[in-house]
Amino acid sequence: MKAGFVNIFGKPNAGKSTLLNALVGEKMAIVSSKVQTTRHRIKAFLNKPGEYQVIFSDTPGIIDPKYKLHQRMMAAVKSALEDADIALLIVDANDNFEECDAIFQSLKLSIPCLLVLNKIDAAANGKIAEAEAFFGQRPYYKKIVKIGALQKIHLDKLLNAILSLLPESAPFYDEDDLSDLPTKFFVAELIREKIYELFGDEIPYHTAVMVNEFKEKDTLVKIQADIIVQRETQKAIIIGDKGKMIRQIGTSARKDIEAFIGQKVFLELFVKVRPKWRDNEMQLNEYGYK
Incomplete structure (x- = not known):
């Protein structure tokens, strides 16, 4: 082995x-x-x-x-x-x-x-x-x-x-596992990927995603996540005219999340402004950058 x-x-x-x-x-x-x-x-x-x-x-x-x-x-x-x-x-x-x-x-x-x-x-x-x-x-x-x-x-x-x-060794992890990271991490990443796909060069680098709720129900998984931005103008861009862009993010991300976890998903997204979060130690910890 x-x-x-x-x-x-x-x-x-x-x-x-x-x-x-x-x-x-x-x-x-x-x-x-x-x-x-x-x-x-x-x-x-x-x-x-x-x-x-x-x-x-x-x-x-x-x-x-x-x-x-x-x-x-x-x-x-x-x-x-x-x-x-x-x-x-x-x-x-x-x-x-x-x-x-x-x-x-x-x-x-x-x-x-x-x-x-x-x-x-x-x-x-x-x-x-x-x-x-x-x-x-x-x-x-x-x-x-x-x-x-x-x-x-x-x-x-x-x-x-x-x-x-590769050295000879016993396995380090259960051989049925794909990763040591929680499902919530991958859900947040799939949402973040859509922001990279849908927006220009600046916006994606100013955003983070935090999954606040991941509840498995009988027929689906309910997920609520926040998209973090640095400025109110960025929030307006992410939301889009009459909510067009955030709906697009949600629809596209939901399809990939369903494919990833193999279950139906109800995805709810909010946008929150956190000025200079990329230089804030406490907020970086909160958003999973440890």
């Missing part, structure tokens, strides 16, 4: 969340084309009873912190560095390789690492060969694996490479 922690590191938008979802076969991390979508460390388990338990961790993209929220995000990266058995260093095939290299060098990893070259299906001409030449002499990884996470290209090769490095 093999079991261990396999943690995914890289720049924002390298495809970490897409890779996590593709590897475990479930939507465990929200995905957006916008950078810095992932704010938490999200663990997801890939189990083959009697053979292996791979505990994957998606981590926030590595950035220079500007707010206390960003500091909490980078603390999540640090915690993932501390317990990893294997690191997946993910690189967008079209990205700046020198910037990626600088990040990986700064991690000062002493564990086995795999360099994962992602988005090979969308790579510009010559970029794959350029990446192999650039990273070829780097000392911090055992093997380079070329994949397309969104299209699920070569994921079997990546999993085999992971299993070859």
Whole structure:
């Protein structure tokens, strides 16, 4: 039996969340084309009873912190560095390789690492060969694996490479579990994903979601959640003309939540203004950024 922690590191938008979802076969991390979508460390388990338990961790993209929220995000990266058995260093095939290299060098990893070259299906001409030449002499990884996470290209090769490095161990978690995070966490994330999908570049980064009520009834699950914003003008944008936008968020999120929990959902959303919440220690704790 093999079991261990396999943690995914890289720049924002390298495809970490897409890779996590593709590897475990479930939507465990929200995905957006916008950078810095992932704010938490999200663990997801890939189990083959009697053979292996791979505990994957998606981590926030590595950035220079500007707010206390960003500091909490980078603390999540640090915690993932501390317990990893294997690191997946993910690189967008079209990205700046020198910037990626600088990040990986700064991690000062002493564990086995795999360099994962992602988005090979969308790579510009010559970029794959350029990446192999650039990273070829780097000392911090055992093997380079070329994949397309969104299209699920070569994921079997990546999993085999992971299993070859995974230590022998008994499982750390129940083999029926998909994560150690509560359902309420994933509900809040699915609502937040819709805000990233429906609004421009500024609004999503000023919002948080807090699930206040999650009640399982005979025929459905009743969920009440607050969307937190920083200013009254943002509240008006989230609500929209005659409530159009918040209804759209609710309808879209409810469908995904129902698919995730396998039950009918009644979803009620409110918008609340909390000025400068991203720099408020108490509010960050309240919204789950610990």
